[in-house]
Amino acid sequence: MEQHKVMILGTGPAGLTAAIYAARANLNPVVIEGNEPGGQLTLTTEVENFPGFTDGIMGPELMDNMRKQAERFGAKFVQGWVSGVDLSQRPFHVTVDENDEYVSETLIISTGASAKMLGIEGESDLIGRGVSTCATCDGFFFRNKPIIVVGGGDSAMEEATFLTKFASEVTIVHRRNELRASKVMQDRARNNPKIKWALNVTPLSVKSDGNKVNGLEVRDNETGETRVLPTDGVFVAIGHQPNTAFLNNQIEVDPVGYIVTKGITTATSVEGVFACGDVMDSHYRQAVTAAGSGCKAALDVEKYLEGSAFQDWSVSSTAVR
Secondary structure: OOEEEEEEEOOOHHHHHHHHHHHHOOOOOEEEOEOOOOHHHHHOOEEOOOOOOOOOEEHHHHHHHHHHHHHHOOOEEEOEOEEEEEOOOOOEEEEEOOOEEEEEEEEEEOOOEEEOOOOOEOOHHHEOOOEEOOHHHHHHHHOOOEEEEEOOOHHHHHHHHHHOOOOOEEEEEEOOOOOOOOHHHHHHHHOOOOEEEEEOEEEEEEEEOOOOEEEEEEEEOOOOOEEEEEOOEEEEOOOEEEOOHHHOOOOOEOOOOOEOEEOOOOEOOOOOEEEOHHHOOOOOOOHHHHHHHHHHHHHHHHHHHHOOOHHHHOOOEEOOO
């Protein structure tokens, strides 16, 4: 079995940037794409805050460009889902799609994070029939219909603003009176005449007519009264869960599941394993910060393979926040 110098798990901005840097360093990286190549940006419309694009760029186009750039320098891409890893000894063994096995001296984990769900009655049963976590994927199906976005952060404001292109109106539902979103995103949503607000209410269940969504039941947190908000669609935008379950507790993670890294580096608790992007960043979660951490991971791997005194510049073990 061929042994690789570095394998990169995931192809979001972090993984692809790591691939570009590792390939340019002649490390011949092998990149496992996963079942969502390109990560969350492939589900995004226009990206306005990635440096170098004065008029913005579409998310899928940005990721496609990054992938082609990595390929240009020699990165090899493998389609498949990582079903297991063995970090007990080096070289590390990585199983893809339960059948194919790869061996590598080092690993860069950039598997990102997945959308969280509300966990309320009717939600899972109605996915694809009015419940969604991706506005760009499903917004088209709600032309001239009232829809709801649940959440109070930047992603919720972005989803709601985007959905006004299709919906007759968009109601933002949040369990607090205050929003977590940045001021610029809040202002953009509040200034949009098609966006309505239902704050300080808790979603209880998704209602349907037996076939598709027709309402969201909520409880008023002040009065305790319940009511049903009529809607044809419920878009959940309440955050993400890091994709680390496949590691099977072989690496140190924080209580939420984000990978813990050492000091200012991307080194993890397992020697030879590095992490970058949303899988280890519970705070920033931006394309540009993910890309930056991907660069760091590739540089860290290069130094590690060269035998540099890694411990001298990994100050301490701490979760990146």
